[in-house]
Amino acid sequence: MSDETQTQAQTEGETGAELEARAEAILRAGPRRVLVAGARRKIAVELIALLLSDPRVDKVLAVAQGPCPPGLMGHDPRRFMYHQAGLARRRQVDNLFLFEEFREHPLDTVVHLAFAGNPKGYDASRHEYNVNAARHLLDAALRHGIGKYVFLSSDAVYAVGPRGDFKVSEDAALNLDPEVSATVRDIIDAEFLCRAKMDHAGCEVMVLRPAGVVGGGVSSGLNLLFESNPPVLPIGFDPMINPTTKERLARDLALALMVHGKGLYNVAGPSAGPLTRFLEARGVTPMRVPGPLLRSTNRLQRMVGQTRYHAEYQPKRLFYSLVLDDSRFEADFRRHAALVAVGGSQGAVDEPFA
């Protein structure tokens, strides 16, 4: 048991046995065998490294279209497998649960990160990949007795505008504007598939809506904006944001896998502030253009290769605040981070979740 956890337990008057009992009630029992779909994403690479640092994770099966990314090649082959599969194909998805390695000890957790968010070149096959992958993975997960299914959604599902709340909770209005980007519609579709199965008795279905991820070379909208040269913002607007990081999001995902719980949760960074303050903190100076010229300037910037950010994806995002309220996730999951760390520290690596 870590010093911090012991101190916390002593403060609360809990004995070691009581703490263990509480941990048993909160944490999912047994070693984890996790399927991570969309393993080529940077967040997946981070999550897999974190999971493999925990001795309670028995095996990780990483699945994606295309070859294994270099960041995953160094893992212990006894605990890590990489497999290429077309997730939009039902049969290929079903086969993932039938590997010989998992016959005696089957997979018990699915993390669905396979989502193509880039609006460039969107077509029907992208839709099939985004939505059918969620459907096939979830169906297969329920058929094969998976105990937990986690889908990583996005904060792009929220409607953003001048009527915005200072903190957006999970029950806020969704962006169902007919003009909305097709990839946002796909995320909402995939979420609805998950939400339809949330009452399943045998499987805890979770949807996480993360705030924009900044740093770590990820391809989130916000990070692509930060990496632009220069980021272009509308004159007279400075929205409030609370972005997270790749490392924090990976920790949140890992907590979601380890702790009992289901439903829809926001996950966000620890601090909120105006967008320009986050840019200043990274030494980035934005360029300002009048609001109506923002999209055409963005298109021009993309044409000359100065940005990969798509202003059309969330057109109002640079005008209006979007601060996610993740107090529910804090109460249901992060609060137990120390408990999760109790088991994690028994192995070689100390407290990966704390």
Added chain:
Amino acid sequence: MVTPRLDLVRTLLPERERERVEAYVLDDAGHGTDVFGTTVDGLGNAYALAYWLHRYYFRVVSAGHENVPLDSAGVVVGNHSGVLPFDGVMVTTDVFRHMDPPRLVRFMVDFFVYSMPVVGTLFRSLGQIPGTRRNFDGLIEEGHLVGIFPEGADALGKPMEDRYQLFPFSHGHAELAARHGVPVIPFGVVGAEEQQAVISNMEPLARAFGLPFVPLTRTFPLFGPLGLLPKPVRYYIHYGPPLTIDPAALRSVEVRAREVERVREAVNAQIELGLEVRRRAEGGRA
């Protein structure tokens, strides 16, 4: 490129007032603002200008500050008028100036303000946020004073013949105050209704620009945007005793309507008081 030194505005403030600004405690969300977007710099600069307006331009006379909670949440409700919302600015300045420690009234602002470049960001940096239920809940839960003009933004374009006649009140403030069990502090502003003489509302233009009204006054649109500036009338602001809203307002429309009417009467009483004080002070002017 020359960067404007906005902080120089603070030299308008006397030393004692500068200390009050610095004493204002902001719950920093991590990047120099609170979670609502309020910044101490923004507050300080705005207060410097507003203090000058409060003291020398509108020469505000106010009373009843003892009715405003010192450190707990409350809903501050009053009349609205004057084309541009200088009444809200003066109430916020007045409370900030006369409370110790200083308190900031955070008004629930109409949504259209936040779709305007610069203005929306400015309002947010001053702690004034869009009028949604969730925003109200958040402010009250964190113990703030929330300001509401239940007549709505339409009242800003109140014509001359309706001076000091209250428009019907919306019910939200009473319902939310009852839900949170916080008091409603009525206030009356006298003077703002004379700062601009509204002759008519140019409704087609208002619809075209998505604004609640576009006024026709003696000076606007004749002198362009400058014609919207207020006359230097003296303001009289009075705060009435706090009202406790009957929790039954959450269960009955009739009770809620009765409670809203009670708040309206209390605001009206403060307006009458202000008019009476002005009559005595200015030698018979009503």
